[in-house]
Amino acid sequence: MAAPGLRERRRRQTMAEISEAALTLFEERGLEAATVDDIAEAAGISQRTFFRYFAAKEDAALPAHREFEDAVEAGLGQADPEADPCEELGKVYGRALQAFADNASAASQRMLRVSRLLRREPLLxxxxxxxxxxxxxxxxxxxxAKFAGPQADDLQLRVAVELCTGLARAAFDTWTERLEAGRPARLPEIFVDAQDAAQRVRTAF
Amino acid sequence: MAAPGLRERRRRQTMAEISEAALTLFEERGLEAATVDDIAEAAGISQRTFFRYFAAKEDAALPAHREFEDAVEAGLGQADPEADPCEELGKVYGRALQAFADNASAASQRMLRVSRLLRREPLLxxxxxxxxxxxxxxxxxxxxAKFAGPQADDLQLRVAVELCTGLARAAFDTWTERLEAGRPARLPEIFVDAQDAAQRVRTAF
DNA sequence: TGCCAATATGGCAGTATCTGCCATATTGGC
DNA sequence: GCCAATATGGCAGATACTGCCATATTGGCA
Structure with missing residues (x-):
């Protein structure tokens, strides 16, 4: 990708500012008490402009997740079509979670803020x-489409997707909760542990 | 539980009528195009009364799921605390899904209507x-709480819950889709198949 | 450099969801 | 048959969101 161009950079900057303002206000006042007008004012824009950046109030807290899911989707595009689809999906998730391997990184800190909000705001x-x-x-x-073949049973693939997204969710939740409780936690390791836990659950069936 | 009383019966009746009206309008016009005023009028009540029965517009389509989840929660209360928690959870879900064993039953037909809506309405x-x-x-x-003990690792239990809910979701989706496509499908069997499918996914990692 | 088209922003009116408040009616128990 | 509890309706208001138009800013091009 070439130079992003001034417009694009400015757009990203504004979006980041809105998101930061929204996150802060959601943390301070709660998701429902913080109004779009509050967020817009804190970000120095009009309400109308807010909705040009985010289709809904809650979305302003979620660009981090959007990026993560983009990474998963992109990673799947490069997966090996010959290998087992479920295994590839698990690998793709594992690689995407590496972005949060360092708890102190900016990406991790931002994701943790959102995760904490997610824990107490069902609406989010x-x-x-x-x-x-x-x-x-x-x-x-x-x-x-990628793994068309005898193993491409609809139920099998659906279960694979549900399992991987569920494991990722469980890993994020556990990561956040343990850190909040002051315990050590590293997301990629937790994801691996979650996979092991899923193994044990299956054998229980 | 003794006689439900006239008031309670009437309340259930009204709620069922609202839900029926909402479901029909959502099917005909789509979730967003159907307004609360439309639903209230079709159900013969005022808008204000609608919101005394359902906290949000979308909720009017979801009492079937509410009942299902109540059944799961109740079933878990009677589970054997000595047994393996994951196995028990799987059994509880399996038993709850028996309510939809007969595709022609009223419960199944109603659940199928909601499931079809769920497939095409992300908001729902x-x-x-x-x-x-x-x-x-x-x-x-x-x-x-029930299975306090060495095996009650937080991550392990979280994964069990995610896995079971995910399998149930996958089973519901597959059930609905196959019937829509004119293929035979029975929910309890699909759930068992989903458990088997999960077995295969784990070995993939 | 200066102009033009594209794009970003703001303001405003309008619709829809949802809530609080009060008045009225219906109901169940004594 | 009366009284308290509860259900309902209407209305005003807050907030989320959208369409429309006017204005300003920007990027490219002569």
Missing amino acids: RAALVRHSAARNARLFQALA | RAALVRHSAARNARLFQALA
Whole structure:
């Protein structure tokens, strides 16, 4: 990708400022008490402009997740079509989670803020799912298209997608909770542990 | 539980009528195009009364899921605390899904209508998650409390809950899709197949 | 450099969701 | 048959979001 251009850079900058303002206000006042007007004012823009950057109030807290899911989708595009689809999906998630290997990094700190909000704001969780639903459907389609063959049973692939997204969710939640409790936690390791835990659950069936 | 009383019966009746009207309008016009005023008028009540029965527009389509999740939660309360928690959770879900064993039953038909809507309305999926988030947290707490012990690792239980809810979701989706495509499908069997599918996914990692 | 087209922003009116408040009606128990 | 509890309706208001138009800023090009 060439030079992003001044307009594009400015756009990203503004979006980041809005998101930062939204995150702060959500943390301080709660998701519902913080109004779009508050956020817009804190970010130095009008309400109308806010909705040109984010389609809904809650979305302003979720660009970090959007980027993560973009990374998963992009990673899947480069997966080996010959290998086992479920295994490839697990690897792709594992690699994407490496972006949060260092708890002190800016990316991790930002993701942790959102994760904490997600834990106490069901509405935010719902907003996340609203986008993830469409994305998971695409993921499912991509998997089915890429790995067309005898193993491409619809239920099998659907379960693989549900399992991986569920494991990622569980890993994020556990990571956030343990750090909040002052315990050590590293996301990639937790994801591996979650995979092991899933193994044990299956054998229990 | 004694006689429900006239008031309670009437309340259930009204709620069912609102839900029926909402479901029909959502199917005909789509979730966003159908307004609360439309639904209220079709159900013969005022808008204000609608919001006394359902906290949000989308909720009017979801009492079937609410009942299902109530059944899961109740079933878990009666689970054997000595047994393996993950196995018990799987059994509880399996039993709850038996309510939809007969595709022609009223319960199945109603659930199928909602499931079809869920497939094409991400907003409805989001509304469902909004409630399920709190419920899953309770499920997790209940599991942890009931099966306190060395095996009650937080990550392990979280994964079990995510896995079971994910499998149930995959089973519902597959059930709905296959029936829509004119293929035979029976929900309890699909859930068992989903458990088997999960077995295969784990070995993939 | 200066102009033009593209794009970003703001303001404003309008719709829809959802809530609080009060008045009225219906209901269940004594 | 009366009284308290509860259900309902109407209305005003807050907030989320959208369409439309006017204005300003920007990037490319002569």
